[in-house]
Amino acid sequence: MKELLIPGVKLFTICLAAALLLGLINAVTKGPIADAEKQTVEKALKEIKFDGERGDYLVAPPVELSKEIYEKTVLANTTDTVSKDTIQKLYTGKDENTVMLTTTLTAADIISAAAVFTAIKEYKPKGAVRAMFPLKKGDEISGFILEIWGVGYGGDIKMFGVYDKDGTVRDALILKDAETPGLGKKARDKGYMDKYIGTKTRTVPVIKAMLDNPDAVTGATITFTGVGDALRNGSRYISMFGENNEN
């Protein structure tokens, strides 16, 4: 018994010491880790070009949502009836298992729904469009900055896209990617996003044939398609609201 007990106690002591040490380190680094993420977002917002006054961060209401998440995570966690109404007004059943955004929306609707989604801590945004910053000129909404996600060669690409209120791309910037250095990573270079600026929904280039200078993306076609897809999805998202309902 004793020859089992002593190694056990010693091993436990080592475990305990390790856990305590790591707890201490975690306490020190927890703040900076949280800040680091905020800093990349803030830095990106400073670098990206947009007109008007930037509103607060809002979780973007998803285009489609499984009924399970819609009922159990979203509706169940809205406390007051006003916000529940805001959400229910926007979503209709698509089929048995999914709900989707209605087609008769205004920018104001989506912003108030976004405010409700932002307040729900349990909801984790997924899909192509995950967050938004409304842009205002005076009292009028002039456009959006969207947090959009695409799939590149090495994995997910997280981007910011600046859009006019009709969905035209004004600027874009990559926040996070896992692309190959020297090839796909070039998407972070100055001027890469120029080819997307001024395009809208169907005219956002996603295949090489849509470019004036296709050689510029040779060797990194998948990154180019990923970025294009993300920007196109963002543009579609915005063109769903109100007057410019054309897709």
Place this chain on the structure above:
Amino acid sequence: MTYIGIIITFVFITNFIFTRFLGLCPFIGVSKKVDSAVGMGFAVIFVSSIAALVTWVIFNLILVPLNITYLQTITFILVIAALVQLVEMMIQKISPELYRALGIYLPLITTNCAVLGIALIAVQEEYGVIESFVAGFSAGAGFLMAILLMSALRERLDREDIPKAFRGAPIAFISAGLMALGFMAFDMTLLKNLIG
């Protein structure tokens, strides 16, 4: 992602050997003979599927509720080490034949980065419990495929007249590199075209 998507991803697109470089030590070390390669491959499938499942349970039901996710590396590696030991003892009891076939490879798996790798990746990708298990299984299957191809190749290479400096590991690396070139054909676009 659907289960089929996960299988295609881990077997072909991000094959642990050819694109992620996880589990290279046994890949080079145990690929000299087809028999031992098959043994190692199945041992990895076995352990990585169970490890992905168990680490999912531990991460989501213990570490997350207690808010100590920073201990994930240390818990995962201990769990995997204990698991390997347990599996070894179980196989020895249940099927001595299987133990004779897999036995010597099992202890090596503790330090195989493929197993810890899939546990960490499953957490990072926020997979559900079944998705984690499928991911663990397919990562192991991808490893088995790679090591099987490699060992078949190396058995033949042994009979070739290779320059002395290239014999052994160097030619193995170069052959693996050429195979990896082939695997570059599998990418995310392929997956998109296959399952939308």
Place this chain on the structure above:
Amino acid sequence: MKIKEFTKGLFRENPTFVIMLGLCPTLAVSNQVVNAIGMSAAVLFVLLGSNIIISLLKNFIPDKVRIPSYIIVIASFVTIVDLVMQAFIPPLSESLGVFVPLIVVNCIILGRAEGFANRHPVSSSILDALGMGLGFAMGLTLIALFREILGAGMITLFPLPFDFIDEKGQIFIPALRDAPAGVFIAPAGALLVIGLLKAFFNQIELKQEWIREKIRRLGKKKPFSPKEKKGAEA
């Protein structure tokens, strides 16, 4: 304390090219020089920390549970590196990704704990860790240099106050930058580069052996060599 404990890791027992341990990170993060340097620093820190602690605790740790104990010590240092990197150098942590926690299963570290630190005093263990860590760094950086120069036509370092480095810390190689051989950056390129480098070092080794053999034979046969030569001529 011997200087040999330090130098053996650099060349004679170089972890990357001679013992061939810890290959996964070597290949995976060698696509940029800056990643290679970051990874090497992380491995060096963990190796140094675990060698010191294990050498100090060698009489405390019971033989029966030594492997789990070593794993706990190593995993603790790895978690420290991981957290500190996430907090203070987030871009590096992002590009190294899952390979930081995977330092735990880097065979070099457990290998040095089991094979060296648990039976040597602290001072030699420190030298051993430094030598092995720097040897690993050399191998990794060499592969990364080959891959990034050929595959991307540039070298990525840190922003430094020199003229030839731009504000992102990159050095461009003029002709290669426009038409790089992209395959070297791709995973396949890593395997090809390490295979060719290993063959190159093997060749040097073979050559040295051949020379040594020649010298040995010459030394042995010297008294008879003129006769032999004559015989050959006849």
